[in-house]
Amino acid sequence: MSKRYEDSLAKVERDKVYQPEEALDLVKETATASFDETIEVAFKLGIDPGKNDQQLRDTLVLPQGTGQEVKVVVFAQGEKVKEAQEAGADEVGGEDLAEKIEEGWLDFDVAIATPDMMSVVGKLGPILGPKGLMPNPKVGTVTFELERAIKEIKAGKIEYRADDGGNVHLPIGKASFEVDDLLDNFETVCDEIVRARPSGAKGRYIINITVSSTMGPGIKVDPQFARNMV
Template identity: 70%
Template sequence: MSKRYNESNKKVDSEKLYDIKEALSLAKETATANFSETVEVSVNLGIDTSKNDQQVRGAVVLPKGTGKEVKVIAFAQGEKVKEAEAAGADVVGGEELADKIQGGWFDFDVVVATPDMMSVVGKLGPVLGPKGLMPNPKVGTVTFDVEQAIKDIKAGQVEYRADKGGNIHLPIGKDNFELDDLYENFTTVMETIVKARPAGAKGRYLLNIAVSATMGPGIKIDPQAIIKLLA
């Protein structure tokens, strides 16, 4: 571990369950790198991901944004091309855009597509899939309402998906965000995840919650604080 990390780690009690704002404040304080660090929330859920009815996946718009400029490309045709461009898509296209990506171009963060363009986008599965860039109706990136989808993404929409261990990792802003802005993003994320609880999930749902800056230590948050907050 680096000297900087060890110094930051001394500020955090690894055995303590912190209050939400105290944890977020510590995440800001332990972000000591010479670049703007991302503040991330990690949640471990009490779900059985081997069962299809216990998958937790979706998207949430962070009210205070991500602090990052997101490049969005859109696959559309006809009038939807104008809608996508007006909404702020960085690149809009069809077959020619697919060919460009097949040729190794990946200067974008999110892909949006209208349903009638999925025959074109589907061919890109082998290159977009491994990078987590394949559009999906479950997270709102396959839709005829491309205007709203692009506006949401540009405003701060982030996708979440529980991995095999039931873990979700999501950015909630940058270390230079005001504490109240991080708090608002955090509570919006937690409210969304709690609402996404599968009906088949039994017992405790929120097992462990932590926040951290990119290069900082994890700071545990008391799950009961979330339950009280959202009650």
């Protein structure tokens, strides 16, 4: 454990459950790395993602953005190529783009495809799937509405999903954000998690909430805050 981490940890009362604004103020204070750390919120949920009626996966748009530059590639053809380029896509292509990825190029964060390009994209499943980069109509990355999809992603649209243990991790900004902006994103995320409660979830749904920076300690947030959003 580094001296920097020990100093940050000493500022956190390990058994205390903080209110959101207090926790976010503290997480900024403990983000002391030499780079602009990402602030993340983690939820422990009372669900069993192994059951079909308890799975959790969707997207949301953070009102204050993520603070990250998101690189978007688009699989398109014809007039959709120009639409994607004008909307801000970092790279647009078809077979040529697929070949580039097959050769090992993965310098992007999100892949979007028009439905008529899925025959090309489909063969990239073994490469993109394990990395969570495969275009998926359920999260809006297989669409003909390229301008809307690209601009939403660039503005702060993120995908989330519960892991096998029922945990959900989402970025809510950077350590350089003002507390009010982090709080705005945090409240949006809490509202979304509550709204997306799976139909099969029984009993206590939100067990605990923790916020942390990339290199900082976890800070517990009162889960009652999110429960009150119901």
